[in-house]
Amino acid sequence: xxIHMALKEILSNIRNTINRWIAEGEEIQRQKEIQIQExxxxxxxxxxxxxxxNFHCSNKQYDRFQRALSTDxxxxxxxxxRKKLSMKICSSRNPDNMYNVTLTHCDCEDFKKRNxxxxxxxxxxxxxxxxxxxxxLSGLSPDLKEALDSLSKxxxxxxxxxxxxxxxxxxFQINRKTASPLVKRGFxxxxxxxxxxxxxxxxxxxxxxxxxxxxxxxxxxxxKKAEIIRYIIDxxxxxxxxLCDKCYTVSFSDTLTNNFDYIxxxxxxxxxx
Numbered sequence: 001x002x003i004h005m006a007l008k009e010i011l012s013n014i015r016n017t018i019n020r021w022i023a024e025g026e027e028i029q030r031q032k033e034i035q036i037q038e039x040x041x042x043x044x045x046x047x048x049x050x051x052x053x054n055f056h057c058s059n060k061q062y063d064r065f066q067r068a069l070s071t072d073x074x075x076x077x078x079x080x081x082r083k084k085l086s087m088k089i090c091s092s093r094n095p096d097n098m099y100n101v102t103l104t105h106c107d108c109e110d111f112k113k114r115n116x117x118x119x120x121x122x123x124x125x126x127x128x129x130x131x132x133x134x135x136x137l138s139g140l141s142p143d144l145k146e147a148l149d150s151l152s153k154x155x156x157x158x159x160x161x162x163x164x165x166x167x168x169x170x171x172f173q174i175n176r177k178t179a180s181p182l183v184k185r186g187f188x189x190x191x192x193x194x195x196x197x198x199x200x201x202x203x204x205x206x207x208x209x210x211x212x213x214x215x216x217x218x219x220x221x222x223x224k225k226a227e228i229i230r231y232i233i234d235x236x237x238x239x240x241x242x243l244c245d246k247c248y249t250v251s252f253s254d255t256l257t258n259n260f261d262y263i264x265x266x267x268x269x270x271x272x273x
Contacts, residue, residue: 040082043128047125055116061117069126073119075090078090082128084102086100086101086124087123088100099120101120103130140263144263147185148263148266151270156270157271159182162174163264167252171191174188175248183248198243204224204228207229210239211231211236218231
């Protein structure tokens, strides 16, 4: 009986010791994981902030980030070492060629030429959880992004089309209904240039007919087109507005031109979502 109790106590002590070792081991692992996560956080801050403010937002870097997300543009990952913040990855062009990657270095030719983050470094940052596929590379202020997010898909397509076609044009015409959301949100500035609209959208005979229908028509039939336009603007404000109501003469606002490339990229992203 005494022997049995002694054995039972010994076994209990052994279990308690083993449980304590397990708990201590788990705590050691937890502390190691906390340290790894802290190292990743610090390295991530350096990766994001140690470059120029708009570096990651540039067209070329944005393209590298997109390629890091694409399975067709990035090679197969061989291994990821979270403790050493490193990765081994195959070349997308030659699977037999393997690159060693850290957040500050890569063996690929792109990094060697520029000494700046390549698609492989962005891939490592993704794997470490420093960034994700929704990482904000817009380079835009929260207010500007909110304004873009509020636009309909149609308005986004319109804005992209205008940026494609009128980037270097000071003033241009656009359908009033189409442009209204963009004017309201401050991306376009409206000009009340009735003289230009009347001249570009109507010939002399049409203008004379409009005047004849709306007044006693003191304008002579032999009057020049410019004279008829001036008469309408000076004496027929309702007619001026009615004839020009379908179009805006607009220009891009400073808000847009000062952030053109970033807005363009952000619009493309919104269209693809």
